[in-house]
Amino acid sequence: MPKPLPFPEILTRVARSVGTPTYVYFERTIRKQIERLHGALEMVPHRLLYAMKANGHPQILRQIQTAGVGIDAVSPGELLLALRMGFRPEDVLFSANNMTTGEMHFAHRQKVLLNIGELSRLEAYGKAYPGADVCIRLNPQVGAGHHEHVITAGADSKFGIPVEFMPEIISVLEQHGLRLRGLHQHIGSGIPDPATLWDAVSVLLKQAAEFPDLEFVNLGGGLGVPYRPDESPLDLGDFASRFGDTLAAFSRTHDTEVWFEPGRFFVAEAGVLLATATTIKDNGDRCFVGVDSGMNHLVRPTMYGSYHEILNLTNPDGALRPYDVVGNICETGDRFAKNREVAEIREGDWLAILDTGAYGMSMASHYNLRALPAEVWVPEDNPAQFRVISERQSPAQLVGRIMREAVMPSA
């Protein structure tokens, strides 16, 4: 059974009035996901941040802010956007990977807490700002994730200071009088069972117990969402009943908050990428459906072999037929689905590619010099009042921008 199509009438109206390719985001889904996580953690004094790398559209950041959720920023650009959107510095954690010295000074000047995951960078920070507050990203040596490229802990991972280096960490902290406010981990992305997080959490809590003045432990993001029709949503209730009491007890005994910083969990299911089938190529043993989008708009299938449900918005009740749904980029890997059953597709049909709110537009590029999709926001209180939140760029605008920004010798 394919996944159900969310708000088919709204999506149809968007496709008709805005065109394709277009990302459509549903405010309602984001709100529900935030509430689900808060609900599951209600017995634990906790704080939520949003990993804005999942989707940094200002409209989404506005909703995140209104919900009282802070920001995990991983670059000066993300940091600046968060601050310009009105997040207070104390609501932002700066977790740049392999931070440059310039980025370090920049983030410090913005008065945000730096989350440092390399000993040499910690040393540099201590030398530059003795006595400063800091958070440390540990590698608990337990990783997990939907693909090997997104496992961010363990021996193979570049992230975090390996937990065995705790004596060295303590020595750098003491040498420069740095005040350790938080310990952090993020072990990977798209973790289907939160219980697998627990092995890593146990490592972190054991370390955290050694620091009496610690204000928080940040358990990172990584909560998975069901992309395939046969996958179930995370059982957060089960997580809460198995681990909630331990977290709550830790928090009480050590007077620390527990932080989570999901990206995907909040926004993935809120997004649909609409595309038009431009070309049907039936090669006998294989039927290719070419669409007006591609890996430059949604790279997850190409990069990770990720599954995204594809539904025919125009002909939802058509007979199921197997298709290879491919993009318009000059790469054989530019494929959204292989041998996938979809209700019969005709040229001109609108297709809905589901669960594309996270790591869709934020990973999009102009590869092949193709413009980015438009983006549309569907408000919860009146979905029919959807509005364009990013205009579709025309090829002429794209080329004009490149020519304007190019530095060329004068003729």
Ligand SMILES: Cc1ncc(COP(=O)(O)O)c(C=O)c1O
């Ligand atoms: C430090 C950090 N926190 C949180 C996240 C969010 O991960 P997810 O979107 O899987 O929740 C990431 C993703 O790469 C990350 O690097």
